[in-house]
Amino acid sequence: MNKCFLFFILPVIFPSVNILAEVNSPVVFAQKTGVPVVVDGMLDEPCWGKAVKITRFLDIYDNSRPASPQTYFQVVYDESTLYFGIAGDEPNMKEVVREAFPRDAWPRGTSIEVFLDTNSDRATYYQFATNLGGSVFDSYNTDTKWNGNWKVASKILKDRWTIEVAVPFSDFGMESPATGSRWGLNLCRNREGGLQYSSSWAPVGGDFHNPGKFNTLVFGSAGDWMKKEVQDYRAFREKTLSFLQNQQPVEEKLEAKLRRSGSLMNRVERTKISDKTSIGRILPVYKQVQTINVLCQDIDDEIRVIKSLNRIKK
Ligand SMILES: [Ca+2]
Numbered sequence: 001m002n003k004c005f006l007f008f009i010l011p012v013i014f015p016s017v018n019i020l021a022e023v024n025s026p027v028v029f030a031q032k033t034g035v036p037v038v039v040d041g042m043l044d045e046p047c048w049g050k051a052v053k054i055t056r057f058l059d060i061y062d063n064s065r066p067a068s069p070q071t072y073f074q075v076v077y078d079e080s081t082l083y084f085g086i087a088g089d090e091p092n093m094k095e096v097v098r099e100a101f102p103r104d105a106w107p108r109g110t111s112i113e114v115f116l117d118t119n120s121d122r123a124t125y126y127q128f129a130t131n132l133g134g135s136v137f138d139s140y141n142t143d144t145k146w147n148g149n150w151k152v153a154s155k156i157l158k159d160r161w162t163i164e165v166a167v168p169f170s171d172f173g174m175e176s177p178a179t180g181s182r183w184g185l186n187l188c189r190n191r192e193g194g195l196q197y198s199s200s201w202a203p204v205g206g207d208f209h210n211p212g213k214f215n216t217l218v219f220g221s222a223g224d225w226m227k228k229e230v231q232d233y234r235a236f237r238e239k240t241l242s243f244l245q246n247q248q249p250v251e252e253k254l255e256a257k258l259r260r261s262g263s264l265m266n267r268v269e270r271t272k273i274s275d276k277t278s279i280g281r282i283l284p285v286y287k288q289v290q291t292i293n294v295l296c297q298d299i300d301d302e303i304r305v306i307k308s309l310n311r312i313k314k
Contacts, residue, residue, distance in 0.1 A: 067199030117184025180228025
């Protein structure tokens with residue numbers, strides 16, 4: 001694409017995060033709401049009017065192509081619960097299956113799946129699926145014996161449907177996450193009944209159960225996120241340095257990885273991210289932070305192996 005053309009359309013695709021708009025972004029910043037969300041499928045609470053709307057779901061068979069029809073979602077949270085407001089364009093509403101299936105039987109028909117990696121380990125995750133009949137399917141690492149106390153409601157309109165999902169943090173045995181912290185997140189949509197077609201927010205390839213490729217949910221604003229990432233990195237670096245200082249022989253490869261993560265973080269810190277920064281400017285920083293996090297996870301994994309080897313030697 002012509003660079004000049006790209007320059008002119010960027011402000012349209014990537015508006016400032018605090019302006020109500022449809023945004024194509026691999027990271028969603030969830031604002032905390034003080035007003036209760038009534039889970040009735042109607043996205044008419046004030047928080048839904050203010051939250052950024054994420055779109056551009058991808059064709060599951062070819063992640064380079066946007067899906068058609070499209071899906072949209074918003075996320076907010078309060079002290080006890082995480083809420084999703086989801087909407088789907090549906091030009092063929094007559095064929096949509098609206099059957100209610102028993103718990104943990106697959107909710108056939110038009111369905112939405114929410115995947116949450118609550119400890120950001122890119123490996124373990126919860127799955128919540130529902131259809132327009134209000135069915136409830138949930139699992140932890142594909143084990144459907146896990147059941148949450150989440151709620152769901154939907155509304156069917158002429159050429160679109162809306163779904164509200166409310167997941168209490170107690171389902172994960174925790175309180176409201178710290179401001180600025182992040183989880184892995186993906187939302188997927190299935191259509192059935194003469195309409196078979198699946199799409200995904202994150203580019204997970206052909207398999208939804210791919211936590212290494214999930215996108216990101218941040219609790220709070222871009223400014224909150226940046227502050228927390230820097231803080232967490234500093235704590236990680238200190239802990240890792242004190243471990244490495246006591247290692248004989250010197251762990252050269254790990255030290256090099258830590259140096260690389262440190263210089264990347266210095267670069268990130270030089271980019272000033274505030275709540276007014278546009279998604280277009282946040283994305284390159286987001287990618288750098290992803291690289292840092294993968295490096296840190298790698299270092300952590302290797303230290304775990306060294307520690308267990310040391311225990312065996314003793
Ligand atoms: Ca509502």
